[in-house]
Amino acid sequence: GAVVSQHPSWVICKSGTSVKIECRSLDFQATTMFWYRQFPKQSLMLMATSNEGSKATYEQGVEKDKFLINHASLTLSTLTVTSAHPEDSSFYICSASRQGVNSNQPQHFGDGTRLSIL
Amino acid sequence: SQQGEEDPQALSIQEGENATMNCSYKTSINNLQWYRQNSGRGLVHLILIRSNEREKHSGRLRVTLDTSKKSSSLLITASRAADTASYFCATRFSGGYNKLIFGAGTRLAVHP
Numbered sequence: 001g002a003v004v005s006q007h008p009s010w011v012i013c014k015s016g017t018s019v020k021i022e023c024r025s026l027d028f029q030a031t032t033m034f035w036y037r038q039f040p041k042q043s044l045m046l047m048a049t050s051n052e053g054s055k056a057t058y059e060q061g062v063e064k065d066k067f068l069i070n071h072a073s074l075t076l077s078t079l080t081v082t083s084a085h086p087e088d089s090s091f092y093i094c095s096a097s098r099q100g101v102n103s104n105q106p107q108h109f110g111d112g113t114r115l116s117i118l
Numbered sequence: 119s120q121q122g123e124e125d126p127q128a129l130s131i132q133e134g135e136n137a138t139m140n141c142s143y144k145t146s147i148n149n150l151q152w153y154r155q156n157s158g159r160g161l162v163h164l165i166l167i168r169s170n171e172r173e174k175h176s177g178r179l180r181v182t183l184d185t186s187k188k189s190s191s192l193l194i195t196a197s198r199a200a201d202t203a204s205y206f207c208a209t210r211f212s213g214g215y216n217k218l219i220f221g222a223g224t225r226l227a228v229h230p
Contacts, residue, residue, distance in 0.1 A: 006160070034217060043206060044161070044220045093160055095218075104149050106163035107208075107218055114158070 003027055004096050006110025013084065014118055020080045021113045023050075023094030029074035030096035034107065035067075038091040050077040084117045091115075124207060124221040132229050137194040139224040141207030142187075148210045150183055151218065152192050155204045164192075164205075197228045 005024045013019060023033055031052045036044040048069055049057040056069035066088075068080040077096075081088050091114050095107040124141045131137055143150070149168045153161040167174045167183045167190070174181045180193040194201055204225050208218040 004160075036220075041225070043222045046217055046219065049217055091158075095161075104166060104168055106151055106166055107161075108163070109153075109160035111160040112158070 004094065004108045004110045006094055006113055008113060009111060010114045012116045012118065015085050016083055018080055018082045019084055019115060020078055021092055023077045023096070023110050025075045025096045028098045031074060033071060033077040033094055033096045035069065035079050036093045036095070038093060044093060081115065084115070086117045089115055089117045124224050126224060127222065128225045130227045130229065131197055133197060133199055135197055137197050137201070137226055139192045139205050139226070141190045141221050143209045144188065145211060150190050151208045151210070152181060153206045153208060155206065161206065199228050199230045202226060202228045
């Protein structure tokens with residue numbers, strides 16, 4: 001069964017709305033989670049690394065004030081797309097690993113959130 | 119920026135045939151992983167090969183890694199229509215940073 005749960009799976013909202021996406025590790029604690037963005041027929045682009053209890057690490061070119069990440073517990077990270085606009089429409093996916101940094105463990109992915117901004 | 123490239127970008131085969139996808143990367147890695155993505159869904163981990171390994175098998179999957187050429191291949195034998203999906207390689211850098219960088223992916227279509 002799924003080990004990482006992502007919610008909601010689909011969001012349609014008006015331009016200017018802020019949207020929060022949740023990523024939960026279901027049966028393990030994740031000190032680190034990752035947020036990706038994927039455009040149609042393209043690969044996953046890492047947006048940021050979410051660290052429990054500290055600030056997220058953003059990849060170059062990703063606006064941290066636009067994409068707010070909160071990792072308040074060992075099983076939950078949230079991504080908030082603030083004041084969303086049509087160009088923010090995309091597929092957002094989170095992932096987490098059972099073990100921490102420097103492990104040879106695979107990432108477990110949520111099922112993604114399709115965000116459509118009208 | 120993305121770590122590597124995959125080829126082909128798209129592959130169309132008949133059921134029963136083998137499918138081979140290639141991945142190249144640019145820097146030193148701890149491991150390389152292959153993932154599968156069905157349309158509109160998250161990714162499913164298929165196989166992980168460490169930098170000191172050269173070949174790994176899992177069911178109908180065979181992965182090779184050539185660190186001298188910075189390349190890997192995924193072979194799916196006796197393909198089935200249910201194998202239709204996008205396949206991505208992902209590399210984890212050596213040097214202590216845990217993030218995965220994904221290749222461009224190969225879209226595989228297996229026709230009955």
